[in-house]
Amino acid sequence: MPSDAQHGERRHIAAEPSFRTLARVGVNDVPEVRVAIAGDWHSSGYWARRALQMLHEQAPDVRTVLHLGDFNLTSNTPWAAYRRSVVEAMAQHGIRRVLVTPGNHDDWSQLGRRFALRPDEPYELPKAQAIAFLPRGYRFDIGGRKFLSFGGAASPDQDRRIRDKDWWPSEEPTPSDAVSALKGGRIDVMLSHEAVDGGTHFVDRVIKTPNRALFSDAGLDASRRSRSLVTGVWEQLAPARLFHGHMHVQAEGHHDGGRSVYALAANNSAGNIGVLDLRDLSWTWLNSGSASGHS
Numbered sequence: 001m002p003s004d005a006q007h008g009e010r011r012h013i014a015a016e017p018s019f020r021t022l023a024r025v026g027v028n029d030v031p032e033v034r035v036a037i038a039g040d041w042h043s044s045g046y047w048a049r050r051a052l053q054m055l056h057e058q059a060p061d062v063r064t065v066l067h068l069g070d071f072n073l074t075s076n077t078p079w080a081a082y083r084r085s086v087v088e089a090m091a092q093h094g095i096r097r098v099l100v101t102p103g104n105h106d107d108w109s110q111l112g113r114r115f116a117l118r119p120d121e122p123y124e125l126p127k128a129q130a131i132a133f134l135p136r137g138y139r140f141d142i143g144g145r146k147f148l149s150f151g152g153a154a155s156p157d158q159d160r161r162i163r164d165k166d167w168w169p170s171e172e173p174t175p176s177d178a179v180s181a182l183k184g185g186r187i188d189v190m191l192s193h194e195a196v197d198g199g200t201h202f203v204d205r206v207i208k209t210p211n212r213a214l215f216s217d218a219g220l221d222a223s224r225r226s227r228s229l230v231t232g233v234w235e236q237l238a239p240a241r242l243f244h245g246h247m248h249v250q251a252e253g254h255h256d257g258g259r260s261v262y263a264l265a266a267n268n269s270a271g272n273i274g275v276l277d278l279r280d281l282s283w284t285w286l287n288s289g290s291a292s293g294h295s
């Protein structure tokens with residue numbers, strides 16, 4: 001396997017200098033035709049097991065899960081149990097890698113340090129190397145499709161949180177992150193935690209009626225700023241597909257030029273996970289029970 005992976009990577013680099021095949025956390029010995037994409041899990045080991053079981057039942061060929069953040073990377077004790085649940089469920093259901101586009105509830109003290117040190121490398125968890133967090137602006141290639149991961153989001157309830165414990169200033173993407181993300185040209189699929197403005201009608205409606213009991217003016221300003229920045233990246237790169245989490249609702253929006261936006265719901269909800277066919281970029285929601293729902 002290592003020599004195959006290396007060979008694949010070399011061939012790939014010759015063709016596409018700015019995209020990587022993720023050799024170290026990769027599945028380069030297996031041609032991938034479909035990948036799964038999942039919304040927020042918030043350290044629910046129960047849900048992670050259920051979602052991966054559902055995935056295995058409905059799409060047993062899938063080897064990669066692209067996670068849209070609020071995976072809840074942290075270092076406390078429930079984290080170890082949750083991480084173990086995810087790793088065990090991955091092994092049980094044939095999932096070779098989980099690549100996380102970080103959310104606002106992933107430990108940016110840890111991520112920020114690591115990404116500053118190695119800006120071009122996925123952060124493979126020391127005790128679970130098949131789970132890797134992607135730097136903001138990271139580009140990669142699976143099944144011939146070009147992906148951009150643009151993680152982070154501003155917490156609208158940041159005034160109720162403790163700085164550097166469960167809220168981090170660096171969770172919010174910056175204008176210079178956006179500039180870097182735009183370099184490297186066109187992409188097929190953008191993955192973000194943060195929502196965009198004008199992506200789906202339902203998310204736009206949710207944004208218009210914020211929970212003012214939880215969210216301060218400053219928090220809502222930060223959220224607006226972060227969303228508008230991610231919206232700019234999305235509009236300028238104009239990918240065929242954008243997938244985001246953060247809003248905890250399932251929605252889809254279809255735009256000119258065959259471009260679509262999918263908002264993924266959080267753990268314990270329908271619309272948390274689905275399958276993207278890399279041949280034609282078609283998307284199928286996976287739901288418990290037989291129906292595959294649309295909102």
Ligand SMILES: [Mn+2]
Pocket residue numbers: 040042070103105246248266
């Ligand atoms: Mn969340």
